[in-house]
Structure formats: structure tokens, C-alpha cells
Amino acid sequence: MTGYCLNCGAQNPSEPCDNCASTAALSEFIFRRRLLYSTAIFLLGALAFLPAMHYYPPLDADGMMIFLGVVAAVELVLAVVLDRRARQAEPLEALRRIFRGLLPVPWLLSLLLVLNGRFDTSPPYREVTRVVSKFAMPGVLHTRRLMVTSWRPGQRIERVPVDEDDFARFRNGDSVEILVQPGLVGIPWIYSVLRH
Ligand SMILES: [Zn+2]
Known part of the structure; x- marks a missing residue:
């Protein structure tokens, strides 16, 4: 018997393996x-x-x-x-x-x-921006994004995840207010999207 024991990883095990006694x-x-x-x-x-x-x-x-x-x-x-x-x-x-x-x-x-x-207890901060376009992908993931002009330096567009209602509610060119939570471990997340 050559190779490796699949149970304990021993090289060239005997049969049964003398390391773990498994066949x-x-x-x-x-x-x-x-x-x-x-x-x-x-x-x-x-x-x-x-x-x-x-x-x-x-x-x-x-x-x-x-x-x-x-x-x-x-x-x-x-x-x-x-x-x-x-x-x-x-x-x-x-x-x-x-x-x-x-x-x-x-x-x-x-x-x-x-x-x-x-566990993010800090208050959300507000970013006023404009909807540039919308993107929805059908399927299990139900991806719905409002593409808005970014407020972060070095970034042109933000792809803001929204639910079905917000996705239907807003149109291209709408001015929106985005409430962003900073996140306990620093991952910013979307609290809410409002009409501005
Ligand atoms: Zn073994």
C-alpha cells in the first residue's frame, strides 16, 4: 500500500494504518x-x-x-x-x-x-447625492442597486444596495439623502435612503 492515509495523513501506511489503526x-x-x-x-x-x-x-x-x-x-x-x-x-x-x-x-x-x-450604536451620517442609474439582477440574490455619485474621495460612483420599495421609488436624477452607519468594525452600511 503506497500513498497517504486518508484518515491521519501518515505517509505509506500499512494496512491497517499503524498510526491510526484505520483500514x-x-x-x-x-x-x-x-x-x-x-x-x-x-x-x-x-x-x-x-x-x-x-x-x-x-x-x-x-x-x-x-x-x-x-x-x-x-x-x-x-x-x-x-x-x-x-x-x-x-x-x-x-x-x-x-x-x-x-x-x-x-x-x-x-x-x-x-x-x-x-452593535453599531453611533448615529448615522448623512450624504446628499444624486441617482445616476439603477441596476437590478433577478435571481436568488435579488441584487438591487442605486448608482449614485460618490461622496468618497477617489471614487466616482457608489452602488448603494436598496430594497424593492426604494428601488421602485427612486428614479434617475433624483436627489437622495443616504444615511450611512459607520459600522462597529468600520464596514460602512446603509441605514436608509430618503428623498432629499
Ligand atoms: Zn492513518
Whole structure:
């Protein structure tokens, strides 16, 4: 028997493995079941991100979603590669470590957004700006953005996340007042959008 023990990572294990006493067949079964559960936990974390985004919509919502999308893509590819390598008894410890490292990312990101918003006791600040255009993407994410002239230096446009009502209420050219919360950990989020 060559390769690695899927259970404890020992190199060239005997059968059963003298390090963890598991047989190769049992190790592979446990490994793949764990991989499946881990992937499910990761995806649940990505789902938990959506209500967090809904209640405390960050000003840079799109940047965060792109980041999470890239992490999710990497994690799912890793899951497939790990599964294949386990079947072919190829080395996988390095990839497995990356997979484990990325596993809590969507949960941490969701938790961060909730902490950032839920315990943010500072009063919102007001930014008066103008709607330049609107953007809506149908589908699970229900992305709705008001594109407004930015008040931040070095930035031309802000893509302000809004709910269905606000999205319908405002038109291009409208002057709006945006109430921005600074956020407990410094992630600015949208408290409300008013007509100015
Ligand atoms: Zn072992």
C-alpha cells in the first residue's frame, strides 16, 4: 500500500494504518463523508450571508459578494479535486489544509456583518447625492442597486444596495439623502435612503 492515509495523513501506511489503526477502505469512506459535510457547512455559511446582507447592507456589498463568490468557487473546485485524489490515492494534504482554511470564511463574513451592524450604536451620517442609474439582477440574490455619485474621495460612483420599495421609488436624477452607519468594525452600511 503506497500513498497517504486518508484518515491521519501518515505517509505509506500499512494496512491497517499503524498510526491510526484505520483500514484504507474505512478511511476513504470517512474522508469522503467528511468532505461532503464540510462542503454543506460551507454552503450554509454562504446562505447565512444573504440575510446578514439584507439587514445590514454594506456600502461595498458588491466587493464582498465578489470576494465570497471567488472563495466559493475555489472551495468547490477543491472539494472535487480532493474527492478525485482520495479515490486515486494521490497526495492531498496541502490542498486539504487550504480547504479547511477556507471553510469558515462565509460564516466569519456573515458574523462580521451582523456584529458590525447589530452593535453599531453611533448615529448615522448623512450624504446628499444624486441617482445616476439603477441596476437590478433577478435571481436568488435579488441584487438591487442605486448608482449614485460618490461622496468618497477617489471614487466616482457608489452602488448603494436598496430594497424593492426604494428601488421602485427612486428614479434617475433624483436627489437622495443616504444615511450611512459607520459600522462597529468600520464596514460602512446603509441605514436608509430618503428623498432629499
Ligand atoms: Zn492513518
